[in-house]
Amino acid sequence: MSTFTIARLTFFEAARRRILLAAFLLGIVFLLVFGIGFHYIMRNIESSFRGGPLELNEIRNFLLMAGLYVVNFLTVMMTVLTSVDTVSGEINSGTIHTLVSKPVRRWEVLMGKWLGFAGMLTLYLVLMVGGLIGYIYFRTGYSPPNPLQAFGLMWLNSMLLLSVSILGGTYFSTLANGVLVFGLFGVAFIGGWIEQIGSVLPNKAAAQAAANVGIITSLIMPTEALWRRAAHEVQSPLVASLGFSPFGTSTYPSNLMLLYALGYLLVALALALRHFSHRDL
Amino acid sequence: MNTDIPAIETKGLRKVFGDKVAVSDLTLTVERGEVFGFLGPNGAGKTTSVKMLLNLIMPTGGEGRLFGQPLSNPPVRSRVGFLPEHFRFHDWLTAREFLKLHADLYHMSHDISQRRIPELLDLVNLTPHSNKRLHEFSKGMLQRIGLAQALLNQPDLVILDEPTSGLDPVGRRLVRDIIRDLRALGTTVFLNSHLLSEVEITCDRVAFIKHGEVIRTSDLKSLVEGELSVEIRARNLTPQIIAELSRWSNNVRQDEEHLALTLMNESDLPEVNRFLVEQGVDVYAIRPEHVSLEDLFIQIVGTDGGL
Numbered sequence: 353m354s355t356f357t358i359a360r361l362t363f364f365e366a367a368r369r370r371i372l373l374a375a376f377l378l379g380i381v382f383l384l385v386f387g388i389g390f391h392y393i394m395r396n397i398e399s400s401f402r403g404g405p406l407e408l409n410e411i412r413n414f415l416l417m418a419g420l421y422v423v424n425f426l427t428v429m430m431t432v433l434t435s436v437d438t439v440s441g442e443i444n445s446g447t448i449h450t451l452v453s454k455p456v457r458r459w460e461v462l463m464g465k466w467l468g469f470a471g472m473l474t475l476y477l478v479l480m481v482g483g484l485i486g487y488i489y490f491r492t493g494y495s496p497p498n499p500l501q502a503f504g505l506m507w508l509n510s511m512l513l514l515s516v517s518i519l520g521g522t523y524f525s526t527l528a529n530g531v532l533v534f535g536l537f538g539v540a541f542i543g544g545w546i547e548q549i550g551s552v553l554p555n556k557a558a559a560q561a562a563a564n565v566g567i568i569t570s571l572i573m574p575t576e577a578l579w580r581r582a583a584h585e586v587q588s589p590l591v592a593s594l595g596f597s598p599f600g601t602s603t604y605p606s607n608l609m610l611l612y613a614l615g616y617l618l619v620a621l622a623l624a625l626r627h628f629s630h631r632d633l
Numbered sequence: 634m635n636t637d638i639p640a641i642e643t644k645g646l647r648k649v650f651g652d653k654v655a656v657s658d659l660t661l662t663v664e665r666g667e668v669f670g671f672l673g674p675n676g677a678g679k680t681t682s683v684k685m686l687l688n689l690i691m692p693t694g695g696e697g698r699l700f701g702q703p704l705s706n707p708p709v710r711s712r713v714g715f716l717p718e719h720f721r722f723h724d725w726l727t728a729r730e731f732l733k734l735h736a737d738l739y740h741m742s743h744d745i746s747q748r749r750i751p752e753l754l755d756l757v758n759l760t761p762h763s764n765k766r767l768h769e770f771s772k773g774m775l776q777r778i779g780l781a782q783a784l785l786n787q788p789d790l791v792i793l794d795e796p797t798s799g800l801d802p803v804g805r806r807l808v809r810d811i812i813r814d815l816r817a818l819g820t821t822v823f824l825n826s827h828l829l830s831e832v833e834i835t836c837d838r839v840a841f842i843k844h845g846e847v848i849r850t851s852d853l854k855s856l857v858e859g860e861l862s863v864e865i866r867a868r869n870l871t872p873q874i875i876a877e878l879s880r881w882s883n884n885v886r887q888d889e890e891h892l893a894l895t896l897m898n899e900s901d902l903p904e905v906n907r908f909l910v911e912q913g914v915d916v917y918a919i920r921p922e923h924v925s926l927e928d929l930f931i932q933i934v935g936t937d938g939g940l
Contacts, residue, residue: 357737361723368725446721450782453687454738455711632690 354456358464359471366434366472375430375476382426383483386419387491394492412494413588416484420586423480424506424579428537430476431513435469436530439521439628448633458629466518466621473510481506498585505582505610509575512617513537516573519624522631536573543569544576551603563603570605574613577605638701639664640790640821641686645695648681648845655681656845659695663838665789668812668822670836670853672829674934678845679825680718683794686823687715699790711739714783718794720775724768728759728778731767732785739786746785753781757807773804780811790821797831809835833926841933849933853926861899865892866918867909874912881905896921 366372397411439462442448451461481503489495496502513533520529543566550562570577584604639662646659656678663669673679684690686697688704702709722731729750736746754760757777767775776796783791793812797805805828812835815822826832832839833853840850868890875892878885881901882894896902902921909916 354738354740357734361734365723365725446717446719447723449684449687449689449717450715450722450735450779451738453689453710453713453715453717454735455707455709455740456738457707630691633684 354454354460355464355467358451358461359467362438362465362468363472366468371434372472376479379426379476379480379483382422383480383487386422386484387487390415390419390488391491408492409494410588412488412492413496413586416488416496417583417587419484420481420502420506420583423477423484424509424582426480427473427477427506427510428513428575431469431473431510432517432530432533432537434472435465435514435517436521436533437526438465438469439518440524440526440529441521443633444525452633459625462518462522462625462628466514469514469518470511473514474507477503477507477510496586497588501585502582505578505585508610508613508617509578509582512578512613512620513575515617515620515624519620519627522624522628537575540569540573540576543572544580547603548580566603570609571612574605574609574616577609578613581605581610639698640667641669641697641699641823642701643686643695643697646682646685646692646697647694648678648685648690649693654845656685658846659685659697659842661840661847661850663821663823665821666816666819667838668816668836669824670832670839671823671825671842672827672832672839672930672934673842675827677842679827679842680794681845682842683792683823683825686792687713711786712789714786714788714791716776716779716783716791716793716796718798720772720779722767722775722779722782724770725766727764727766728754728770729763731778732781735782736785741786749785749787753784756784756811757781773800776800776804777807780808784811784815788820790823791815792823792825794825795827796824797826797828805831829926829930839926841930843934851929861902861921861923862893862895863902863905864918864920864922865894865905865909865916866890867892868915868917870914871912874909874914877908877912878905890917 393415394412398408401408442451448461452458481499485495485499516536517529517533520532523529524532546562546569547566550559550566553559553562581604641661641663643659643661646656647654648656659678659682671679671682681690685692686699686704687710688707692704697704699709700712723734726734732750732753733746736750741749751760751763754763757780759774759777759781762770762774767778770778780796783793793808796808800808809831812822812824822835824832824836836853838850838852840847842848870887870890870892875885875887878894881904882896884895886893894905896905899921902919906916906919
């Protein structure tokens with residue numbers, strides 16, 4: 353099946369060009385730095401802490417959230433940077449010509465690329481999220497609530513961005529596509545923060561306006577919504593009840609928004625397949 | 634397999650980019666086993682035409698078929714090999730990996746590709762470099778691995794888009810030899826080139842394209858076997874001998890010891906020579922010259938380059 357041939361090629365390309373190596377080495381460096389920091393912070397706190405084990409878990413949860421926040425950001429960067437050039441770059445250089453002049457369908461080529469990146473990003477996310485949660489568990493015996501749900505949502509976030517980046521590549525040059533995808537991500541990011549800050553404002557009208565901004569930006573690009581829902585899943589209920597936290601979340605997107613994000617992903621992918629099948633190369 | 638169906642058949646194939654007409658009317662038929670040259674000045678729409686044949690560019694109008702199948706039908710391309718212009722490939726692959734990738738895209742079984750890949754590496758003299766990555770390859774080597782890629786599936790039709798542009802004589806020679814071998818196998822070859830000498834040596838038939846339109850197709854064999862002009866340098870020529878030459882040529886001109894005449898058939902040449910010698914003429918040189926493809930190209934396409 354040509355899709356798997358192209359998927360293998362895509363994965364292999366990332367490996368051969370040392371993209372995988374760089375990403376995984378830096379991922380490991382991040383985990384090490386986090387681990388060392390976590391170790392000393394916890395040792396310091398544990399030695400002088402007067403509260404019970406529940407309170408200790410709150411601190412562990414807070415540090416885990418900070419770690420996951422960075423992992424999410426790294427995954428976003430990795431998703432966009434690796435895939436932004438894959439379609440437009442191959443069209444531009446002409447390497448696509450020998451691929452699609454074979455007895456293959458265009459959609460098989462594009463789907464193969466998507467799968468190749470999806471495989472690579474899934475592996476990356478498993479390593480990072482698994483490493484983070486696993487380390488904390490082995491160091492302290494603490495495990496956060498709903499780690500699988502959080503992983504799934506962060507994965508969905510990455511797949512969503514991947515689909516948008518590939519869709520953009522079938523229309524625009526690499527640079528324009530990069531500007532577009534990061535721009536959309538930025539809009540969602542700032543919208544999410546406005547909604548967060550708004551939720552703790554005493555003025556009801558202002559809070560409502562901020563919430564509306566959040567909803568609209570989430571509809572434009574649901575990436576931040578997916579992250580906030582992921583954060584909500586692993587956040588301990590006590591931290592959540594305290595309200596505003598820099599890495600956690602006070603308000604969280606509904607299941608309807610998750611459904612919307614999934615639909616967004618599927619529509620982006622379908623549009624990409626459709627446009628690539630009909631465009632001149 | 635029905636061999637009556639042409640390898641390539643297009644009717645009024647047309648491509649418009651915005652308000653620019655790249656190809657206005659591509660109508661041609663390439664029969665099985667032909668080596669077909671596709672000629673035209675730069676910007677005449679040659680590459681756009683080739684890309685339409687391979688479904689890389691969607692035609693705005695008209696229709697085309699390969700082996701009787703519509704151009705948009707992917708399975709028909711399992712019988713086609715294609716060497717694109719510029720030889721841009723995934724250069725982080727080794728030569729062997731590159732051929733394996735394309736064998737997979739041709740849906741070749743593992744056993745067949747394991748047999749074909751070394752054969753082809755050998756054919757294009759790249760066996761010693763089979764584990765080198767393509768980014769270390771020279772342009773000539775890239776062209777060779779590109780050719781190997783186009784021949785993997787033992788295609789019935791090979792489309793070569795400017796296969797020799799920017800290559801040294803050795804590279805051109807290789808393309809020529811491969812085309813000759815393909816012809817011997819009965820493979821149809823569609824050669825897009827602006828190098829007339831190349832086409833003249835290799836092709837059976839040529840199409841001339843200008844302003845995105847096929848303006849003439851002609852048989853190169855008849856061109857070669859037909860009319861030729863002969864220059865003779867000889868002494869002891871008498872007016873009587875000159876007059877007798879009208880038996881073979883109605884166009885004889887003499888300037889001292891230089892004689893120019895036009896023969897309708899190449900086979901007349903030895904007879905003329907024999908006649909001159911028998912009449913006691915001292916012949917120093919006989920130089921026959923065919924109407925060259927270049928003459929024909931200028932005559933058909935014009936000197937404005939179609940621009």
